[in-house]
Amino acid sequence: MSFDPVAGWRAEHAYFGKLLRLLQREMDVFHAGERPNYEMMLDIISYLRDFADRLHHPREDVAFARLARRCPELELPLARLQQEHKVIAQAGETLRGLLAEVLDGGLVKRAEVEMAAAMYLVYYGNHIAREEEDVVGRAARVLDAEDWEAVRAALPAQRDPLFGETPEPRYRALRHLIATLG
Ligand SMILES: [Fe+2]
Ligand SMILES: [Fe+2]
DSSP: OOSSHHHHHHHHHHHHHHHHHHHHHHHHHHHTTSOOOHHHHHHHHHHIIIIIIIIIHHHHHHHHHHHHHHOGGGHHHHHHHHHHHHHHHHHHHHHHHHHHHHHTTOOOOHHHHHHHHHHHHHHHHHHHHHIIIIIIHHHHHHOOHHHHHHHHHTSOOOOOTTTSSSOOGGGHHHHHHHHHHO
């Protein structure tokens, strides 16, 4: 999250939303019986595993804990969202494994890829929507500078390997594609 933590938070959700839409687009190709861009799908899921699951979600966990203390009525929905971070990580790892296997030439059942991707897309899409609708605005109003500092300091700063100023080589093609989508 950047110096404006709320703007940074929303920006990351917008980035993840773009990636999920790209993933959905490839799944539409898959449903049409054609070969989707498995390499790009693997890049997307790798980024979401390596960046979102390791940085975005742990920071949210800190923000959620602080918000729950101030707004006890949010305790249960926040606990659910926190639980979903674990499910998203697990579902993402399953999908990453399947895609890597496909690219390795392994025999993977179509239905298996389909199930894993559908579950991931629906679950993650809903998760982000819940956070945007129920949590981010509330956190912006309730959390103070000290809270945001705790959120920031929860993890060492790490640059975004895809959406950062200079994307890492493995993500250059994906970054370029996203730029063309606007
Ligand atoms: Fe989250
Ligand atoms: Fe989030």
